Amino acid sequence: MKTQFKRRVLAALTLAGVCLGAQADVVLKASHQFPGGKGDVRDEMVQMVAREVAAANVGLTIQVYPGASLVKAKEQWKAMLTGQIDMTLYPLDYASGFHPEFGATLMPGLVKNHEHAQRVNASPFMDDIRAIMKKGGVEVLADAWLAGAFGGKDKCIVEPKDADGLKIRSAGATFAEMWRGAGASILSIPSNEVYNALQQGVAQGTDTSSGSFVSFRLYEQLKCLTAPGDQTMWFMYEPMLISAKSLAKLNDAQKKALMAAAKKAEAYFASESKKLDEKLVAAYKKAGVQVVSMTEAQADQWRAVAQRTSYKTFGTKVPGGDALIAKALAVK
Numbered sequence: 001m002k003t004q005f006k007r008r009v010l011a012a013l014t015l016a017g018v019c020l021g022a023q024a025d026v027v028l029k030a031s032h033q034f035p036g037g038k039g040d041v042r043d044e045m046v047q048m049v050a051r052e053v054a055a056a057n058v059g060l061t062i063q064v065y066p067g068a069s070l071v072k073a074k075e076q077w078k079a080m081l082t083g084q085i086d087m088t089l090y091p092l093d094y095a096s097g098f099h100p101e102f103g104a105t106l107m108p109g110l111v112k113n114h115e116h117a118q119r120v121n122a123s124p125f126m127d128d129i130r131a132i133m134k135k136g137g138v139e140v141l142a143d144a145w146l147a148g149a150f151g152g153k154d155k156c157i158v159e160p161k162d163a164d165g166l167k168i169r170s171a172g173a174t175f176a177e178m179w180r181g182a183g184a185s186i187l188s189i190p191s192n193e194v195y196n197a198l199q200q201g202v203a204q205g206t207d208t209s210s211g212s213f214v215s216f217r218l219y220e221q222l223k224c225l226t227a228p229g230d231q232t233m234w235f236m237y238e239p240m241l242i243s244a245k246s247l248a249k250l251n252d253a254q255k256k257a258l259m260a261a262a263k264k265a266e267a268y269f270a271s272e273s274k275k276l277d278e279k280l281v282a283a284y285k286k287a288g289v290q291v292v293s294m295t296e297a298q299a300d301q302w303r304a305v306a307q308r309t310s311y312k313t314f315g316t317k318v319p320g321g322d323a324l325i326a327k328a329l330a331v332k
Helices: 002-024 041-056 073-082 100-106 114-121 124-135 173-181 191-199 210-215 244-248 252-286 296-317 321-329
Strands: 026-031 060-065 087-089 138-142 145-152 167-169 185-187 205-209 224-226 235-237 240-243 290-292
Touching: 026 041, 041 060, 041 087, 041 138, 041 240, 041 252, 060 252, 073 087, 073 138, 073 191, 073 240, 100 124, 100 173, 100 235, 100 296, 100 321, 114 124, 114 145, 114 252, 124 138, 124 321, 138 244, 138 252, 145 210, 145 252, 167 191, 173 185, 173 296, 191 205, 205 210, 210 252, 224 252, 240 244, 240 252, 252 290, 296 321
Parallel strands: 026 060, 026 087, 167 185, 167 205, 224 290
Antiparallel strands: 087 240, 138 240, 145 205, 145 224, 145 235
16 A cells, blocks of 8 residues: 555656646747748758757747748737747848837948958947847847848849839838839838749849848749849848847746857858858859849949938938948948
C-alpha cells in the first residue's frame, strides 16, 4: 500500500510539475509579409531566432507567421501595439503614419552601399530613430538593411526622364516624392501585391528590395532591371522588432536566449545582404530580363530630384526632419 501511495504521490507531483511548466512557457507570435520556406533571408532570419530560442530550452516558443498570413503587411506595427502579435520583421517606413520620422529610413540616395549602411546603423541618426521606436512601445531585436532596385515593365528606368508619365509602385512616401518629381504617378501598395499590379497593368514600374524582386518573382513581369551597385539609390531599414510589453513578459533567461538568437540572426543577415544583390542579377539574367546599372552621372540626376522633393518635403513636414537628414548625410 505504501509503495502504491508513493507512486500516486509521485505521479501527482510529476503532473503538477508538467502543468506548472506549461503555465511558465511563453508563446510569442512573430508575423511578417515575406514568403516562408522559399529561401527568403528575411523569413530565414525570423525562423533562425525561433529555432535558436527553442534550442535554448528556456520555456519560450516563437510561432512564425510568414506571407502576411496573420496580419496584413502594413498593419503589423499597430498589431504589435494592440497585442495581436508580439514580433515582426518589418520595413520601418511602413510605420511612418505613426511616426513620420521613420520615412528617413527609406530615403532616396541616403545610404550608398552595404558598407555605408553599417556605418549609418552605428550613427547618431539611427540612435534617434531607435529612441522614437522605444518611446512608441517597440524594441529592436536585430538590425537589417536591404539594397533595392528599379524595375520597368516595358523599358529600363535609369534616368528621371525615363519615369515621366509612368505609373510607378513606390515602396514609401519619400520615394513617391522623388518619382512624382520625375513626372510619374504613384501606386502605394506593399511588396506582396506588386506582382499582380504589374500583371494587370496597374503599375508600369516599381522600386523594391533585392530580396523582394526575387522572392515575389517579379522577373516574370518586368522587361528591365536597374540593379543595385556602387550607385544604389534604394536602401531600406527592415529590422526585427518586438513589442516592449511582450519583451517585459519574459524572464531573464528567456530575454538572454532571445537576444543571443537575434544577434546571431543579425550577423547571418549582414553576411547574406550582399549576396541578395548577386542573386537578384543572376535570377533576372536567367529569366531573360535586361539588367542595367546607373552611372554616377545618372545617380546624380536622381539625387538632384530627391533633394528638391523628398528631402525638402521631409524637412518641412516632419518635426526635426532637417536635423535627421543632416545627421544621416554626415555619415561618410
